[in-house]
Amino acid sequence: MDSTRTIVYSHVMEIILASGNRHKLFELKEILTDHTLLLPEDIGISFDFEETGTSFLENSQGKAFALFNKISRPVLADDSGLIVEALNGEPGIYSARYGSVNGIELEAPARNIYLLDKLQGESNLSAEFICCMSLILDKNRFFVAQESFKGEITRESTGINGFGYDPIFFLPEYGKTVAELPEKEKNKISHRGKAGYRIAKLLEEL
Numbered sequence: 001m002d003s004t005r006t007i008v009y010s011h012v013m014e015i016i017l018a019s020g021n022r023h024k025l026f027e028l029k030e031i032l033t034d035h036t037l038l039l040p041e042d043i044g045i046s047f048d049f050e051e052t053g054t055s056f057l058e059n060s061q062g063k064a065f066a067l068f069n070k071i072s073r074p075v076l077a078d079d080s081g082l083i084v085e086a087l088n089g090e091p092g093i094y095s096a097r098y099g100s101v102n103g104i105e106l107e108a109p110a111r112n113i114y115l116l117d118k119l120q121g122e123s124n125l126s127a128e129f130i131c132c133m134s135l136i137l138d139k140n141r142f143f144v145a146q147e148s149f150k151g152e153i154t155r156e157s158t159g160i161n162g163f164g165y166d167p168i169f170f171l172p173e174y175g176k177t178v179a180e181l182p183e184k185e186k187n188k189i190s191h192r193g194k195a196g197y198r199i200a201k202l203l204e205e206l
């Protein structure tokens with residue numbers, strides 16, 4: 001008997017996000033509203049991925065396929081991070097572990113202070129967030145969208161919404177940091193919001 005599984009997709013899909021980050025899940029749920037998005041732990045799977053890629057694309061694809069190979073179900077992966085011009089693109093793909101010592105990651109507020117310290121006396125504060133999103137439907141059917149979100153690093157942390165670097169990412173056209181924006185507003189303009197929107201459109205057209 002042929003053991004190959006045929007995966008049939010209906011309009012509403014259950015998609016597993018290759019992440020443990022509930023903030024990402026929360027933001028993506030607001031965009032992929034036609035579908036059910038879950039974390040691996042929500043379906044009783046433990047998932048951890050060591051990011052060894054040299055780009056957001058490699059890490060996004062790596063995460064997505066690592067989970068897909070485990071569960072053979074539709075998977076979405078988001079690899080994202082912050083690029084600071086004056087720091088030659090740091091923290092970039094290392095955004096989650098920036099400033100960590102002996103493999104112990106800093107909490108976001110400490111990481112933000114670490115980054116602000118590095119920029120003391122620097123006049124170029126240009127920065128951008130990147131999000132590379134990979135949707136795997138089957139081992140030979142996958143889609144990628146990468147988007148960016150430009151802004152400036154602030155001198156001090158402000159605001160309580162969002163996560164990660166949001167309190168130090170300032171949007172001149174709003175006169176606010178991302179952490180001062182309502183979540184829905186962030187999604188309309190953010191790297192993740194825009195990449196997620198592309199994936200949502202693609203799913204709609206399948």
Ligand code: IMP
Pocket residue numbers: 021051078079080081082095096129162163164165166190192
């Ligand atoms: P990843 O899990 O390797 O994709 O790590 C992404 C890291 O980049 C997060 O832990 C955050 O520190 C940062 N990051 C990505 N997207 C955002 C965002 O929308 N706001 C703030 N920080 C973000």
